[in-house]
Amino acid sequence: xxxxxxxxxxxxxxxxxxxxxxxxxxxxxxxxxxxxxxxxxxxxxxxxxxxxxxxxxxxxxxxxxxxxxxxxxxxxxxxxxxxxxxxxxxxxxxxxxxxxxxxxxxxxxxxxxxxxxxxxxxxxxxxxxxxxxxxxxxxxxxxxxxxxxxxxxxxxxxxxxxxxxxxxxxxxxxxxxxxxxxxxxxxxxxxxxxxxxxxxxxxxxxxxxxxxxxxxxxxxxxxxxx
Amino acid sequence: xxxxxxxxxxxxxxxxxxxxxxxxxxxxxxxxxxxxxxxxxxxxxxxxxxxxxxxxxxxxxxxxxxxxxxxxxxxxxxxxxxxxxxxxxxxxxxxxxxxxxxxxxxxxxxxxxxxxxxxxxxxxxxxxxxxxxxxxxxxxxxxxxxxxxxxxxxxxxxxxxxxxxxxxxxxxxxxxxxxxxx
Ligand SMILES: Nc1ncnc2c1ncn2[C@@H]1O[C@H](COP(=O)(O)OP(=O)(O)OP(=O)(O)O)[C@@H](O)[C@H]1O
Ligand SMILES: [Mg+2]
Numbered sequence: 001x002x003x004x005x006x007x008x009x010x011x012x013x014x015x016x017x018x019x020x021x022x023x024x025x026x027x028x029x030x031x032x033x034x035x036x037x038x039x040x041x042x043x044x045x046x047x048x049x050x051x052x053x054x055x056x057x058x059x060x061x062x063x064x065x066x067x068x069x070x071x072x073x074x075x076x077x078x079x080x081x082x083x084x085x086x087x088x089x090x091x092x093x094x095x096x097x098x099x100x101x102x103x104x105x106x107x108x109x110x111x112x113x114x115x116x117x118x119x120x121x122x123x124x125x126x127x128x129x130x131x132x133x134x135x136x137x138x139x140x141x142x143x144x145x146x147x148x149x150x151x152x153x154x155x156x157x158x159x160x161x162x163x164x165x166x167x168x169x170x171x172x173x174x175x176x177x178x179x180x181x182x183x184x185x186x187x188x189x190x191x192x193x194x195x196x197x198x199x200x201x202x203x204x205x206x207x208x209x210x211x212x213x214x215x216x217x218x219x220x221x222x223x224x225x226x
Numbered sequence: 227x228x229x230x231x232x233x234x235x236x237x238x239x240x241x242x243x244x245x246x247x248x249x250x251x252x253x254x255x256x257x258x259x260x261x262x263x264x265x266x267x268x269x270x271x272x273x274x275x276x277x278x279x280x281x282x283x284x285x286x287x288x289x290x291x292x293x294x295x296x297x298x299x300x301x302x303x304x305x306x307x308x309x310x311x312x313x314x315x316x317x318x319x320x321x322x323x324x325x326x327x328x329x330x331x332x333x334x335x336x337x338x339x340x341x342x343x344x345x346x347x348x349x350x351x352x353x354x355x356x357x358x359x360x361x362x363x364x365x366x367x368x369x370x371x372x373x374x375x376x377x378x379x380x381x382x383x384x385x386x387x388x389x390x391x392x393x394x395x396x397x398x399x400x401x402x403x404x405x406x407x408x
Pocket of ligand 2: 136137153
């Protein structure tokens with residue numbers, strides 16, 4: 001009944017596909033890192049596990065889609081969650097669209113950029129910092145006419161009200177975005193525009209964007225030196 | 227086909243979980259047998275149960291905590307009840323999720339019922355056989371469930387109630403800050 005099949009072996013976790021009382025599920029199991037001190041390793045792993053589950057729930061309570069959690073096993077640091085049916089990552093989706101026709105890709109992807117901006121705005125309005133925003137940590141499901149965006153992989157998340165943390169969160173996404181997808185600065189600007197338009201508190205939004213600019217500048221200096 | 231379900235635990239296949247629904251019965255005598263310890267089962271309020279999956283998630287967790295030695299209540303059947311409830315308060319959980327003497331419908335959850343011995347005993351005491359679990363949806367009080375698990379309108383816009391409830395059961399000790407072991 002409970003055949004686990006390995007889907008992905010990552011740096012921190014293994015992902016399996018399994019069955020949970022008749023429902024297809026994903027088992028995300030964080031494994032031991034032998035180079036870390038065992039006590040530190042256990043603490044870190046438990047923290048990531050808790051952060052992941054907590055942010056998943058907080059997002060969903062705010063109306064942001066996340067996979068349903070079926071079980072948390074602290075014994076082996078694993079989470080059982082809903083397998084999102086026929087989902088593809090935003091990363092795969094962008095690559096696919098770009099492959100079809102590079103010249104129109106940014107236009108085709110614009111509605112998705114708007115949706116990402118709205119979702120991240122809602123997440124930050126609820127003081128949830130994702131901590132690892134990449135296009136692999138966003139899933140798409142459903143019909144192309146009514147596509148749904150889900151957020152996953154909250155192991156590095158935290159709860160912070162500060163503009164600095166939110167700005168850094170956006171910076172992490174910008175770096176991941178531009179390095180995974182060539183010629184997408186325009187698309188990323190579209191995400192930011194939608195983020196700004198969706199965020200109700202304009203003053204705090206302006207602070208977040210100015211933090212983003214600050215971090216960008218620091219990042220650039222660092223690359224010039226290093 | 228039997229009306230109830232009996233499935234192996236997802237982590238410990240030699241342990242089983244049984245879920246059964248009884249309708250138009252009197253719970254009084256059965257509750258007395260459970261309270262006195264004569265029969266070890268968990269009696270759940272049908273109004274608080276959307277479907278059997280919700281019960282399976284709670285029972286799955288209770289059996290896991292029993293195995294890990296981290297139960298919050300005294301036995302696995304009280305733990306099923308406690309796991310089902312979003313509250314950290316044990317007596318409050320029993321109050322709102324446990325069947326009452328006056329209830330005329332009841333969900334019975336049993337851990338490790340060898341040869342269906344305890345289920346048969348329950349049927350005998352109630353003088354009825356279990357009915358199809360699909361009838362749970364007629365008995366669920368979705369308003370009450372929404373309130374008990376504090377599911378917001380925002381969340382119901384994007385999810386069905388069952389998924390909202392299931393996530394809260396699985397993540398209870400993580401999302402409920404403060405006291406309690408994790
Ligand atoms: N619930 C899910 N349903 C469908 N696919 C999923 C689900 N969770 C993860 N995936 C797929 O597995 C990939 C890896 O998952 P995830 O990002 O959670 O792990 P990870 O990146 O290895 O984690 P970590 O960053 O903690 O090492 C995702 O990019 C996605 O393609
Ligand atoms: Mg990831």
